[in-house]
């Protein structure tokens with residue numbers, strides 16, 4: 001028979017605990033301050049827990065060797081980053097909530113070197129004078145897209161704002177009503193355009209806009225004609241929008257620059273891999289657009305960035321716009337963007353090494369093989385607790401790109417025998433490397449399109465952990481892992 005008092009009085013002190021070997025190791029790993037704080041917090045919780053116990057058998061079950069284990073878990077959890085990796089098993093390739101585009105692992109060394117050392121970010125090494133941070137990617141972008149000049153900023157929304165602020169501030173921009181879209185996260189094209197100080201002149205109707213609509217809207221205060229790629233929605237049926245070539249020709253005829261916000265920024269045609277047609281940057285440039293903007297982290301598969309290509313006279317003006325300083329691209333982003341663009345100089349290399357392109361172009365055979373691999377692993381480890389099957393499903397491009405396109409994929413479907421499906425989905429999300437999955441009807445689906453090769457074993461461990469937690473379910477226990 002143990003009593004509360006004796007349990008409480010036998011709790012070791014902070015001074016005693018800090019000399020325990022396992023905790024000494026954590027001082028070396030983190031810091032003395034962190035370990036002391038972890039011990040104090042844990043002991044506080046432990047005392048409260050002991051005081052709350054009522055039954056003798058609960059008190060008997062108290063084992064003070066659990067204290068060290070609890071403290072270690074507490075400290076690891078305290079020190080864990082908030083921003084962590086997750087496994088994307090949703091099949092949505094450009095998943096905005098999960099960081100959009102994963103970068104190529106080929107960039108690893110470059111990124112770390114540029115981040116941890118000094119670099120020639122703004123120094124011309126030949127002259128020793130101040131250089132331009134844009135020079136590192138400009139030539140590459142021009143070579144890939146056929147444009148005359150280029151610059152880069154933080155994201156495509158900033159790119160659109162900079163372009164309009166430079167070319168149309170205090171004047172009018174003519175744009176089709178059917179292209180004034182909201183892109184998600186309540187980013188609305190018309191709002192961003194207004195922020196630039198340009199006045200919007202909407203022409204046409206939601207479903208139809210003709211060349212004459214633009215022409216009739218032009219007056220002495222018109223600065224540019226603009227086209228926005230409606231990346232994330234489609235108007236179907238009785239529709240028509242003006243082609244880039246026609247709009248560019250009208251601009252030339254009227255002496256007005258024509259700009260296009262492409263959104264996603266495809267650098268290669270992916271129709272041969274079964275993806276729907278989408279205009280590439282090269283095509284927009286070739287069509288005669290004076291300025292084209294697009295994202296770095298949508299279908300391009302690079303870092304978050306906004307890329308602006310166009311005629312040199314306009315790009316030069318943008319560089320001098322004070323707004324440029326406020327949306328200046330960071331050196332890490334620049335290193336990631338240059339590295340990604342370099343992969344595009346060889347089509348096969350880009351398809352193999354840019355994760356977004358690889359995931360979008362998997363064929364049925366590859367997906368089947370990957371699903372069988374994951375299915376086999378799961379059958380072995382959790383087959384007793386769930387029915388594991390391989391099924392045909394659909395993945396999405398995501399990121400507001402190609403909204404209507406459903407890519408046939410293979411999923412591993414998990415149907416638990418004794419535990420709840422919702423509970424399983426939650427537990428997988430609570431694992432130390434969270435696995436993000438989806439529930440469709442009575443199964444939990446793991447889409448192998450977006451799970452990376454070295455993550456199969458993580459999914460397996462997550463499943464084992466989740467089932468152990470759910471079946472051993474001592475409710476109220478915290479999910480802590482180290």
Ligand SMILES: *Cc1c(COP(=O)(O)O)cnc(C)c1O
Nearest residue numbers: 155156157229231262263264295
């Ligand atoms: C996504 C998108 C944007 C915004 O790009 P970010 O890189 O997310 O800032 C702007 N315009 C269009 C048409 C888009 O699809």
